[in-house]
Amino acid sequence: MSRLGSASGYRRRKRQQENMRKEITWKEIKYQKTLIIWAILFVIYGFIFYYLPLGGWLMAFQNYKAKTGLFGSEFVGLSKFKWLFNDESFWNTVRNTLGMGIINLVTSFIMAIVFAILLNEVKSTGPKKVVQTISYLPHFLSWIVVTGILQDALSSTGIINEVLMKVGILDQPFNFFLQPKLFWPIVAFANLWKETGWNAIIYLAAITAIDPELYEAAEIDGAGRWQKIKNITLPGIKSTIMILLLMNAGNVLNAGFELQYLLENGAIVDWSRTIDIYVLKWGVSQNDFSLGTAAGIFKSVVSIGIIVVANELAKRTGEERLF
Amino acid sequence: MINVNQTQEKRSKVFNANTAFYVFNAIFMIAFVIITLYPVLNTLAISFNDGTDAVRGGIHLIPRKFTLHNFAVVFRSQNMIQAAIVTVGRTALGTLIALILNALLAYIVSRKDFLFKSELSLFWVITMYVNGGLIPVLLLYKNLSLTGTFWVYIIPGAVSAFNMLVMRTYMLGIPEELEESAKMDGAGYFTIFLKIISPLCKPVYATVALFVAVGHWNSWFDAMLYNRMKIENTTLQYELMKLLSSAMQQSGTATGGGNAVGGNTVTPITIRSAATIATMAPIVLLYPFLQRYFVTGLTLGGVKG
Structure with missing residues (x-):
């Protein structure tokens, strides 16, 4: 019983350590620069293909015409x-x-x-x-x-x-x-x-x-x-x-x-x-x-x-x- | 004495109930298999049957008037050849690119020391629940000049949060100690990804690759929506869909006559069946070899940790 308890306690402590975020320092950023550059590329990709279309929701409040586009079309409210x-x-x-x-x-x-x-x-x-x-x-x-x-x-x-x-x-x-x-x-x-x-x-x-x-x-x-x-x-x-x-x-x-x-x-x-x-x-x-x-x-x-x-x-x- | 009799009676009752259950269960399973397989085998039989003859009905598992003409017509159609090339191309290239990108992203968010891992995960998890919808996406692809190109099949859907999470879960299960020696030798993140993590991730890579490949093979909606005018970018499923809707419309009128092709006849119904069979054949033929990966994938990804 006590062995189990200490094992789970150890696991909990380890998990806490893992979840503890490293402080953002220049040294750390420099060390992780490969990861960060990739992450930025993935964010750009995700932003374009998953988040940008949400901007298209504007069309629902417009009388959208292809000629005038998203920014030139007339707003018609609801x-x-x-x-x-x-x-x-x-x-x-x-x-x-x-x-x-x-x-x-x-x-x-x-x-x-x-x-x-x-x-x-x-x-x-x-x-x-x-x-x-x-x-x-x-x-x-x-x-x-x-x-x-x-x-x-x-x-x-x-x-x-x-x-x-x-x-x-x-x-x-x-x-x-x-x-x-x-x-x-x-x-x-x-x-x-x-x-x-x-x-x-x-x-x-x-x-x-x-x-x-x-x-x-x-x-x-x-x-x-x-x-x-x-x-x-x-x-x-x-x-x-x-x-x-x-x-x-x-x-x-x-x-x-x-x-x-x-x-x-x-x-x-x-x-x-x-x-x-x-x-x-x-x-x-x-x-x-x-x-x-x-x-x-x-x-x-x-x-x-x-x-x-x-x-x-x-x-x-x-x-x-x-x- | 009475006691023994009673227990025996009880036992035989239990035995009877058990037998009844097993018989019922066996019948249920056999019925299940028949309901699953019969329609497929029936379509297979019709696809090998003469067109006018098929209209009479009564074909079950074996073609009555055997012919290969339906398939000849399907494969001779220029659109189908082009569609097959495009479908094979998008399946191969799309799977490869999706695999590389999802694995890379999963690797990044599975690094325990990565400074922004939770932010990056959240950014992608949100995409599973919120999306712009059909029309805004169509508008975006138009503005990016993706519509009317082959790349509209490959680029937008390459990274998916779900596949990424499946891979991440697997990568998180790899003991960190395995990377330790490589780190001591001064290996960078990319080397560790390539040399240590990826070889260990082969099962999950296979699973995700198969999911993506089946998705590419089966998709038609993107072909209809983004490449309706570009026949050179059509896909097999989209061609099949066109055949289905034309057969559906003609089924009232075309029951009587068929088009004669070299002595044999084909009708929309037999053409439809042949195209259905031709389109599903690769999946069914590869299925026995690949199915264990499918199952691994579901148990990996289905239970969200």
């Missing part, structure tokens, strides 16, 4: 935002983005955890490895490829229609891509298909890290499989789940672009278009940079808000947090 907030189709995109984002977030979490727990129960290593390897292959396919595969699977001669017709649910092929009500579930399914195996890797790693003695003790106490999962496995991976939920919460508004863009058609556009596509249509196709930027700012602000709220909630409940 009128672009007013137009945006009065546009019904914009609110549709907000609803769609949030709706699909949340459905994707929830379903992918549940599926990944269920898959990880079940895969962990597969005791023979051979089949386990094979299943796992296959499970995360789709993660490395592009959304374009996934869309192509999805179009084949859901086409009038595809497997889904074929099965549904054989079972007798359908009399004739059904066009899935023209159904507004089915669009969100299709996106959720495609997302599960692509990412479940990949998302499960991290839970599998967390499950492996749980002390096997806990399971043995539970077995001696007569706990069944379900009790072991409920009382040991799930609590054991709880902190991983919380961290990932937090990290992904901020991405809710990013959860939809490619599939929605590729599958969009007139019949479903009210339920498929997301904020990103709205920005693309107005900003690039219609060349209204100001409106596109305004919608982009709205998205960024809401995203950061979600991260902060999620972080605050996690802090209140005493869970892990990001910052």
Whole structure:
């Protein structure tokens, strides 16, 4: 016990030493000049490509024209935002983005955890490895490829229609891509298909890290499989789940672009278009940079808000947090 | 006697529950594998099938009327060849540059004695959460004359905070003692990076390189946004995307007829499948050899320390 205590004390002291910042002196600067020069180059690069675009947010408050540029265009205050907030189709995109984002977030979490727990129960290593390897292959396919595969699977001669017709649910092929009500579930399914195996890797790693003695003790106490999962496995991976939920919460508004863009058609556009596509249509196709930027700012602000709220909630409940 | 019977009964109940569970689990895993693989194999079968014949449907895992014509059409298209060259080029060059820059930056912020390490880390971590958005970025690239060039694929995305942090975490785990002797010999920071740190970082370098390479291979949006007018800078995924949307539009009308090419027919559907297969083939073929690096990468980077 005392040995442990002193070891951790030593480690703490060492960490404090490491974290203690060296004083900034000319001697030190001269010694580190290589590092400092590189650091400056990286700051310049980062400033240009990551921070400079933030200056473009000015456009949202202007009537931006390419001819007059960022500094010569007329300022119009909040009128672009007013137009945006009065546009019904914009609110549709907000609803769609949030709706699909949340459905994707929830379903992918549940599926990944269920898959990880079940895969962990597969005791023979051979089949386990094979299943796992296959499970995360789709993660490395592009959304374009996934869309192509999805179009084949859901086409009038595809497997889904074929099965549904054989079972007798359908009399004739059904066009899935023209159904507004089915669009969100299709996106959720495609997302599960692509990412479940990949998302499960991290839970599998967390499950492996749980002390096997806990399971043995539970077995001696007569706990069944379900009790072991409920009382040991799930609590054991709880902190991983919380961290990932937090990290992904901020991405809710990013959860939809490619599939929605590729599958969009007139019949479903009210339920498929997301904020990103709205920005693309107005900003690039219609060349209204100001409106596109305004919608982009709205998205960024809401995203950061979600991260902060999620972080605050996690802090209140005493869970892990990001910052 | 009764007691023994009871325990036996209990045991057999547990045994039954266990068997039931294993059977259920096996069925679940098999279903999972089928759902994952079937659509891919089905697209593969369609890509090797005659166009008009494919429209009749009913093709599952084996082509009914085998032909290589779909692939011939895909590979003969001038755009596809150019796209393949550009995609291979951006994947190779983009990965190399990203690897060097991210490793250098990770090395700098992982130096425990570096005077500004926390400021520099924060500067990059912020970029993970705040960004200007699509339109301001497009405007910036226009002003920098990056749009319409090949370099728009390479330069802007080269350094990413996430990849840098993955590498940094790995570098921080390397014991300082290893550098000590080199330092005593008077080695500078760059020599230590090149001779001591980099050889030890091979696993994490491989992981990040693979992530970046897959990202380059799979990207299409930058081609559409920044190089729409420059056909010489098109990429494979963007060409595939164009095929998909045209097949989508024609699928209503083109179900009946196909274009005859030397006795065989091709239709938008079979072309689409062939292009899909051709585009994903390199990743699927390399996948078995590389997948262990992918997994290392996720466990390294996923759990934020």
